[in-house]
Amino acid sequence: MINNRELSWLCFNKRVMQEAQDQTVPLLQRLRFLGIFSNNQDEFIKVRVGNLVRFSRMGKKAPIMTGNYHPSNLLAIVNKKIIDDFQLFQKTYDEILLEMEKNNIYVLNETELNKEQQAFCRNYYLNVISPRIVPLMVRKTAPLPFLKDGHVYMAIKMWIGRISRFSIIQLPISKKSPRFVVLPPSKKDRHEVIFLDDIIRLCLDEIFFMFRYEKVTAHTFKILRDAVMPLDEDLSLSTIEKMERGIEARQHGEVIRMIIDKKMPTDIIRTIANKLGLKETSDFIQHSTRYHLMKDLMKFPVLVSELENKGQHTSGHPYIRPNHSIMKVIKQHDIMLNYPYQSFSHFIDFLREAAVDPNVQNIYITLYRVAERSKVINALVNAARNGKHVVALVELLARFDEEQNVENIDILQDAGVKVIHGVDGLKVHSKICLIQRYEAGFLKGYTYVGTGNFNEDTARIYGDLGLLTFDQSIAEDASKVFEFLQHPHYHFNCKKLIVSPYSMREAFNDLIEREIEFALKGKKAYIYAKCNSLTDEDIIKRLYKASESGVKIRLQIRGACCLQPELAGISETIKVHSIVDKYLEHARLFIFHNGGEDETIISSADWMTRNLNRRVEVAVPITDKRIKKTLHKFFDIQWNDNVKSRTMFDFESNNYVEPKKNSYQIRAQLALHNFYEDLDQKHRKK
DSSP: OOOOOOHHHHHHHHHHHHHHEEEEESSSHHHHHHHHHHHHHHHHHHIIIIIHHHHTTTTGGGOTTTTOOOOHHHHHHHHHHHHHHHHHHHHHHHHHHHHHHTEEEEOOGGGOOOHHHHHHHHIIIIIIGGGOOOOEEEEETTOOOOOTTOOOEEEEEEEEEEEEEEEEEEEESSSOSSSSSEEEOOTTEEEEEEEHHHHHHHTTTHSSTTTTOOOEEEEEEEEEEOOOOOOOOOSSSSSHHHHHHHHHHHHTOEEEEEEEEETOOOOHHHHHHHHHEEEEEESSSEEESOOGGGGGGGGGOOOOGGOOOOOOOBBBOOOOOTSOOHHHHHHHSOOEETTTTBTTTTHHHHHHHHEEEEEEEEEEEEEOOOOOOOHHHHHOOOOOHOOEEEEEOOOTSSSHHHHHHHHHHHHHHTTTTTOOBBBTTTTTTOOOEEEEEETTTTTEEEEEESSSSTTGGGGGEEEEEEEOOOOOHOOOOOOHHHHHHHHOOOOOOSSEEEEETTHHHHHHHHHHHHHHHHHTTOOOOEEEEEESSOOOOOHHHHHHHHTTTTEEEEEEEEOOOOOOOOTTSTTEEEEEEEEHHHHHHHOOOEEEEGGGEEEEEEEOOBBSSSHHEEEEEEEEEEOOHOOOOOOOOHHHHHHHHHHSSOOOOOOTEEOOOOOOTTTOOOOOHHHHHHHHHHHHHHHHHH
């Protein structure tokens, strides 16, 4: 009755692949979906496959995985699916390349260049690439130079009589040296692009001119290391020092997968594999094509605007006006923001206003992942320099963002911001901000509680919700949360906020049980939930119990879903949909009928064990009837999507939701743009 989490997640990534295969998606956007798929798969290997490798080595002592799999058996199934998915990836990539050529976009290799393009590439190599590469000679008797995780390398073989020499080059991929280089076109109206890899192949004679070789070849490969990050237990070290050591340790993690060009000579494979401690025939070596690290497809050059996604207008919130106080608006009305349909700049302006308002005393915020050049960080720095007491919790364990967060800590502390690092054993994943302002001699709180990060970049492509409120009960609760984060032994109870790991599981259990009681009394009962993943077995069993009692359950789950819907006698009243479209569905929304009261909650937490047991998460009940109505409409629009929504009746099939007879097409993300534009225009006409 419980789906396996790993297999369910791989099924989700197939839905990403479906977007790359969908011919209604703009052509270059299809290419970028392949990049997203590739990045997802690499992270899955580093995290989930890494776990399976470690568990499988425990033998009989290994924990049984969801779905009653032993880790070693599951690892074999997962490895096969990864290879099958890559073959589908390559087939889709080849099809897209052919479609691109029909639209006069060509990806050339070094053998297809004309003389002008060759000269351009050699000049590009000389001025851009050459200063950034260091060829490393590989000797049979010497250790292999350290190979970093997630980088592309070229294995070079030179034939010199009966002797072979090997070298390794790391591709210097960066903003100044991008993976794709636009070439001077060979014909009018043609767009031609080349991989950085192939420019290096063209210029091997310039790199190894000192060797009188008869033949030279270059084959790309990459390695993926276990992403677990052990933290040093040395009590004399600061949290930052432990984190820096942990980052270093992860960079040297065990090799989980080496992905190689299938045409790479056997002696190079053997040499590299032996030095990495891998067997040539092991599952740790995956044969592939000429190019790796295909997540770079997400950064493919913008060449033909007609083949890209059309930009959608981002609406302002109808109650918020430019150059007017946002705090005054929040004092009159709760504000619900829905990104990317509404502008994240409202939250930035909220922080900026607080930074300069002479009556604002304190600013508290939790930071998980922020933009590279973060306007949120800038606003906090400005506030501290203006004499505000600013406290920022920076979660150092935000996977793959640890280094960026360490840098942000330096910036914040230099400005006088008090930076805290959270609670031992608990990752702080909440999205909460509290601003305290003196008003009529009293300290009043303005609170933001959201489902997504304080990140203006991802807010353009992640679908999220955020509540701005002047409710003083919520402000008092938020103050208690921040007191706890600064003093973990502080005990607290909240009036309105729901906080994990202390009250959230119990709260959701009670809400589900209450719907069961209504259903058993023959009354209307339903549960509508939207989240990224549903993997917690206790929640799933309670939902099965609710279904058996007659509760109507609609679930929108973007990623892994371990619940099996529509099973006779078990989950007959449960339906599960999953939307994968232009924006990443990231919001968490829970609606319980509650005898007609419609208990409506937004949360930073998914229904996953880690969120409910091992993280500090914050959920907030919505009390404003107007906002409740909007959130119901939001859920209904998404539930009725019949263009980009898949039904999870059979979680491995990814079948699209079939439109009802005589119904018109509903693409939820487009419909939501129109919905919020209409709301904004109607309000402004008043």
